Amino acid sequence: MRERDFIDWICSQSDFDPAIVPVGPGDDMAVVVCNGTKLLLATDQVLDGVHVVIADHGAESVGRKVMARNLSDVAAMAATPFCAVASVGLPTQSPQGDAEALYAGLRTIADAYGCLLVGGDMGSWEGPLCVSVSILAHPASTGPILRSGARPGDILCVTGAFGASWRTRRHLEFAPRVEEAKALAAGFDLHAMIDVSDGLAIDLGRLCGASGVGANLEGEAIPIHPDAHAMCADPLLAALTDGEDYELLFALPEPDADALLARPPFDIPVTRIGEIIASPDRTLTKPDGSRSPLPTGGWEHETR
């Protein structure tokens, strides 16, 4: 069973009272109602050899990355981080100081985003390093922004630029778009949002799937990171499929998109990259004007 199918299967196994669990598995965070108010909860892990290579990246970068991935999930819901806990499986042969460095990495970025690291669990084992963080967040006053609200005619926008993150240290050092997401939710009628972790095309597919819509992207509009131009034979394909960008992808009505693009509420670039369509297709308009199915995988991946 592929990961996507497995998540769908899990969703099919879950039957929650929407008054208690308005959003269950399948979005960036679950939404639960606790003493009458909504809270958001999610978990995300970093596995050595998949999301990081500790021998190359070092323990502090691993700690930073796993916490930042969780903060990026919080950003995807336009929520405010509150507190987190971490589980660590530490190899018995770890160099002295790795545990402290890992903790320092977790704390550095948690502190920077006002997220309190309130507990954890650590065990040593014969396996590679595995670190899981779970995070609690408060919704924005506008409520959490889900993946599922995009409507035909909505404009698709992104923050930042895409591609080649894994080939550089960007996948370790990215800044989760927490404040940007809150500013977007506060100022504009966001219909749907997701953070781009697995690739712009794949994560657009998730947003479209959750919303029951499709999308067309304008190839010429995709903001390609300079690293992808410098390092990748097909920079557009890299931007669409590399992943690990941790930028925001969101859908909003055209008037809101126009207002946003005319006066973005922050310094990170915002780019209009396409629009939501009623058919479930996901297509790419190439520079020559032809449309093709949006590629979701490429040859740019190393391990992920």
Add this chain to the structure above:
Amino acid sequence: MRERDFIDWICSQSDFDPAIVPVGPGDDMAVVVCNGTKLLLATDQVLDGVHVVIADHGAESVGRKVMARNLSDVAAMAATPFCAVASVGLPTQSPQGDAEALYAGLRTIADAYGCLLVGGDMGSWEGPLCVSVSILAHPASTGPILRSGARPGDILCVTGAFGASWRTRRHLEFAPRVEEAKALAAGFDLHAMIDVSDGLAIDLGRLCGASGVGANLEGEAIPIHPDAHAMCADPLLAALTDGEDYELLFALPEPDADALLARPPFDIPVTRIGEIIASPDRTLTKPDGSRSPLPTGGWEHETR
């Protein structure tokens, strides 16, 4: 740095506003104040080869155990489970069906305890199976029961019986004492409580350390599990040091202990095993009346 020293070091790195985080790292769960009310949050993991041997125990047992360990942490605080999330690192060579069986194990016991599994993260990797669960809980109306409230003269009691859990399937199939803990907190003035995961002697040491007290246990009073009598050369040492019992150890004033022992509010046996003393020593009174330092390790351990 040993695990205990590392946890102490982490506690020394944490400086929380007690109005926001009344209980940080170092207890069974953290206590955080969210929209004016207390919530409890913890995480606990199961690593293949340490806490389980998946080849022997099967994926469903692994799922059950990791969720049950979290529920036992909830019991230790006399709290009520609310919801949980799970991170899974699944070996690429896992047999077909392991992911579903793991999920079934998580759900079976979560459902039995009214805990909602609202989200998760799964990745496949070259490492052994690792599963981390994080759990949210509501405190009892009496508030969470901490490790740190034991006072000299308090009586130490336990639920159930101890020893040889790892040699049987008890460490996989135990029933977290959630309802028993709530009944204890509702009916008696519990000063301190912990669940026994690493061994009665070690976990008593944690309770004493957090409370700034010591303890004397009566060797003849320790409830030794029949499995330990049957399988261990020194059943008392096994009961004190094997761990994986997931029973409750708690301290309460003598009149409350007398009332509890006269009329326990549930069917699980409750036993008076010793008392809290002012000096930091932890001692064992042997059947011959002599006192010795409480052993915290033994030869009974296999992998843990």
